Amino acid sequence: MENLQIVSALEEPEKAAALAASVFTKAPGDIPDIEPPPDGNVTLPGGFLDLKGELHTEATVRELTGADEEALQKPEVMKNFGRFTQVLLQRGVTRVGTYDNPGKDVLGNLLIGDRDMLMLAIRRVTYGDTLEMKVNCPACGEELNVEHDLAKDVPIKKMDDPRERMFTMELRDGRKVTCSLAVGSDQEAILSIGQNKSLAEITSMLLARCVKWEDGRSLGLDGVRNMGALDRRNLAEEITGRQPGPQYSTIDLDCAACGKDFPMVVDVQDLFR
Numbered sequence: 001m002e003n004l005q006i007v008s009a010l011e012e013p014e015k016a017a018a019l020a021a022s023v024f025t026k027a028p029g030d031i032p033d034i035e036p037p038p039d040g041n042v043t044l045p046g047g048f049l050d051l052k053g054e055l056h057t058e059a060t061v062r063e064l065t066g067a068d069e070e071a072l073q074k075p076e077v078m079k080n081f082g083r084f085t086q087v088l089l090q091r092g093v094t095r096v097g098t099y100d101n102p103g104k105d106v107l108g109n110l111l112i113g114d115r116d117m118l119m120l121a122i123r124r125v126t127y128g129d130t131l132e133m134k135v136n137c138p139a140c141g142e143e144l145n146v147e148h149d150l151a152k153d154v155p156i157k158k159m160d161d162p163r164e165r166m167f168t169m170e171l172r173d174g175r176k177v178t179c180s181l182a183v184g185s186d187q188e189a190i191l192s193i194g195q196n197k198s199l200a201e202i203t204s205m206l207l208a209r210c211v212k213w214e215d216g217r218s219l220g221l222d223g224v225r226n227m228g229a230l231d232r233r234n235l236a237e238e239i240t241g242r243q244p245g246p247q248y249s250t251i252d253l254d255c256a257a258c259g260k261d262f263p264m265v266v267d268v269q270d271l272f273r
């Protein structure tokens, strides 16, 4: 369950699209009381590494407006979580380091974990820190009303070295590959390939974009399709597991009915429901 935010969207594209489609459709009476908005400043756990090699980690987001909601609720945006994320960040992020009103060149090159961090900040500044959810206890089935404080309850995973975006792995036959952590443009491309793709097809897409032979040659889609299944799984787990950012899957819940505890599952999309 490491790095749930990408894994779940990758494993369950239909669910991701359905959740994106339900964004902002909540009845007005269901909207929780809003606390005073936190300021829109956020520190990225990775940061934007620009072409000059400068690392930008301080960013600013703003509250979403009605015009933003209209843009996000367009059918072609709601049905595609990659597009939804893109529109949300382009509108809600006003600054990354020294880059004001960042466009695709900046946002598309941010690590997925940094984008998750920005989405969390936009959510907090727009709707407040309280996340209310209904979940069913996996042990006894009881429906629980859960409330999270997004300012305190979500651990943020940092990077040991934010400049280190690549790593080498050895395949079972001894050949070596160089992997890079997925960024926004990878996320958008992968989530845009359609709802009816299998996990295997989505994994191929991720690996084709993020894995190269050690000498820099591309494997291409054919190369990653011909790779052994265990190698593919290990690579995909390592690439997604190394992402920094909000770790929603590490939140534990206690069931009031049966007393068992279980891990909370929060998708990034849940933040905007």
Ligand SMILES: [Zn+2]
Pocket: 137, 138, 139, 140, 141, 142, 255, 256, 257, 258, 259, 260
């Ligand atoms: Zn229970």
